[in-house]
Amino acid sequence: MTLDFEPVGDLTGPGEAKSNLDVLARLFPDAVVDGTVDIDALRDLLGENAAPTTAEAFGLRWPGMAEARRLSTLPATGTLLPKPEESVDWDNTRNIVIEGDNLEVLQLLRRGYTNKVDVIYIDPPYNTGNDFIYDDKRVTSQAEHEAVAGQRDEEGVLQTGKGSDRAQDRIAGASKHSAWLSMMYPRLLVAHHLLKETGVIIVAIDDTEHARLKILMDRVWGSENFIASVVWQGGRKNDSRFVSVGHDYMLIYAKSLGTLRQMDARWREEKAGYSAVLAQGKIAWEESGHDELAAELKMRSWFKSQPKDSPVQALGRFVYFLPDGTLASDTDMRAPEDRPNRCRTPISDPRSGIQYAVPKNGWFCEESTLFKLRDEGHLIFRSDPSKPPRLKKPLETVSGQVPLSVFERQRTHAGRSLEELFEGKSPFDFPKDTMVLSRWISLVTQSDPDAVILDFFAGSGSTGHAVMDLNAADGGNRRYILVQLDERVDMDGYETIADITRERLRRAGRQIASKQSPDAAPIDTGFRSYRLASSNVKAWDGTPDQLNLLEAVDNLVAGRTADDLLVEMMLRMGVELTTPLETREVAGSPLYNLAGTLFAYFGTDITIDRANEVAKALAAWRDEEPGDADTTVVVRDTGFVDSATKLNFAAALKQAGFTTLRSI
Template identity: 75%
Template structure:
């Protein structure tokens, strides 16, 4: 039995190079020899399904693609530093906001959040020429790009031809598209790992990169998992040359479309306008003193005076203009059968004259038995005599859902106005409309009240705002993870866009209670803020300073805390950042307990006596609520006064039943 503490940084996670190699070794041991892949052997094992070297294949290709793919497999080298002073309700919230480059952050999250995210929404840079700021140091040089793209001949001479200006434009355009694709590719590959099998990703885009993004999504998620291409028509331009434009798109892919079909997943929305009409009817009913005729007239008058643009948006609620004796809004529906059926053709007597009412040639929509039940329920509205065909009484509060529409109109200017009022500053241009995001997030998660939502191009924080609004509506426990680059803005007191993100969430969270009923349960309006940084552990570089044993006693970067180290340990070991945490003071240091499955002790200068005290405290705390899962203990690599103390501590833990020991 080994008494060693295995270094945390020796571990690997899903999607990383070593993990991929391990998977191949398990599946095809004959193709992995001494930790390297025999590509020819692997091709033989795959048979006709393997593409021969140099074979032509259908799909998107661009210069720099291979390097971009490789970036997705690299393990993260950084960490996240907790920013409690920037956070809201740190101890209780399960929402997360992270400031830093999203590729490294995604790699950090991969170990703890693989197969745990329900929906990803991202609004990446549209690559219009002035909004592309990501640089992952993976794009080839201009000369290399021109050579791979075929713009230089074998001697390296630039082939411009007669149309040199156009050729220059083509080269610049190709390079720009390649850079954008190489930025998106590794991020989407890591995102694919994070999604559940029933998960969905929504990517906003405009015409500039729509076609290339569609092909890229086909490559990463599989063309068979394409779900929808949503068109959002905003306000167009009156001075446009060809069309008024103003369209954004949302490409939607499932992690496994087949899985969604097997589980009979359906993305629906309420028919438009139901809530607006219901509110108008409620006011009419109260103001009429519960008089059905007066309330109906008031509701019809509301419809007549509704502005045309509002009336247009009420869609399927258009026919609901009457109020019955119980204050319920209803519309008159057809009772005819869609197809001629003999068993649906029968006499239906008028309740007053007793004579058969006029029947449609196809017959009735209901059987005789069902029709009798509907009449007893008061759902059939007869005319003054048998010459008038009866109608079906359809209530507004029973308005059925409909498949969500992939094309819609909504002016995007309203989102900008809302954010300016919320922040009291015109600091962020063109934010995404959080009401639109709420609608689509709710639809693709089938109103899952516990959904985990990720946005790694967070911008002003519209996605987090949307999640809180959905929770406020139905009392759900959805949570968000937002990642935003610390892009400078230096405007109105905001240093970076991440500052804007956090402030929007603070202010939106403070408004939430006003949207809830007085007796509604409180929802999570807080967030934990983190900042991407280099590892807390000093890298080994072989310099004389590090060779000095006195310098090597403390392996942490100056200024970092035990809490910082705890977060890095959680990320490297695949523990979710919002895992419940308890602490106790033990042997003059702090003992961390993460949900009873992982304990950490980062104090230093541990003697044998202190080590024994910590070992006893660990066993006692574990035994207070013993579980079936293995319990891990993590310590600092340089925590002990000597190696003998470290070995004695490990032996005491093993004797107490702890089987997994790690060091950082």
């Protein structure tokens, strides 16, 4: 048993190259030799299912694909700096907004949020042919693309002369498609780890990349997990030469469609006009003095008074009432097909005594059920005995409907809403529509009030706004994680798009909170703000300053705080960023307690006396609420006056029962 602190930096996470190798080694030890994979041995172990290296396979290929895939396996090298001054209700909120390149951020989140996200909704930048702003070795230039694709010779000359069947514009187009795919591919691969087995991803896209994105999604998520390509008709373009292309798509995939089917998951939404009809039914019942016939007449009159294009007209048959005042329509009681066990007993109206003939195929239910429905007032008897009774069907039983794969909503609605929120000065021309987002988030989570929603192309923050709207509507506790690149904008009051994201969420939160009734349960309208930055730990670069060992003893970047170091430690160890945190002052520095399962102390100049004080404080705090979980202690690697003090501290912790010791 070691008494030293193991470096946090040695840990690996799911999806990272080292972790993938460890998984292979556990599954196929014969195929991993001295930390490398023997591809031939692995192919032998897989047998006939292993394709030869020269095999042709169906799928999408493009220059730069292999490098894009490799990028997804790299561990994150940076950290997130907490920004409480940019945040709202930092201590209590569970919402997160992160500014920085989303691939690096997703890699940072991978350890703590693998299999924890319920919905991913992204509206990535459409491929307009312009240079991508995600310029981080993930995008090749057109010249680089042409070289990789074999369209330039060894001297870099473009081969488009005599005998070439490749037009210049086709070459340029292929380069732009490759660049866009190389941007999307690693991000989708990392995102796949974050989604729960029951989770769903929705990706908005237009015609330019829809076909390629569909094949890419099939590769990452599996074609067997494809759910739908939803068409959103957003308006008409009368200036179009040929066809008014006013639609976009939403590609929807499950992490595991088989799991959703095993759960018998079904996506349903309330029919348009349902709430209005239900409310009117209650009014008619009360105004009629609980008289069924009078209430029916009132409902018929109300339906006639509604506009012909009103959505309530689709529910115009709901004019009947059950004895308890439940609004209902009528439905057929005749059996659809003849079976030997069908009930064929005649039934009569208890009021008029009229007996009704048995239908050709009998009744739809058993005899006991038939007479029970009659006695409880669930049947509608007609004056003509040749016409069989009909069954009253409560409105509540038909409230849900399957969403269509095509829907229409003008895109101008979202722009106007954002303009109102920013008091007439909308910072975005084409923001996402919160109504559309709320609808689909609610549908795919089956209204789960605790769902976690991720959007790593956050834009103005519409997804966060939609989540807060949903929580306000039903009292849920959904939370969001938004990631937005620090893209510069030329706009008064805002330096980056992320500035707009945060301001939009502040305004939306205030607006939503102001509309809540005094007796309503409080909802989370806050967020924690973080910014992507280089690691708090100095990278070794062999400069003269670092070659001076006395100056290199402190391995932390100047200006970083203990709170900054805490966040990096949480990211590297796979701890969620909103894990409950308590702090106490011990020996001149903060002692952090993360939900009782992890303690961190980043004090410096720790002597033996201070180390003993910290060890006693750690044990006492842990014992206040002892649990069954293993407790980890993390310290600053260079926080001790000498190595002997550090070893003594480790021994004291082991003696106190702490089993996992780490350093950063």
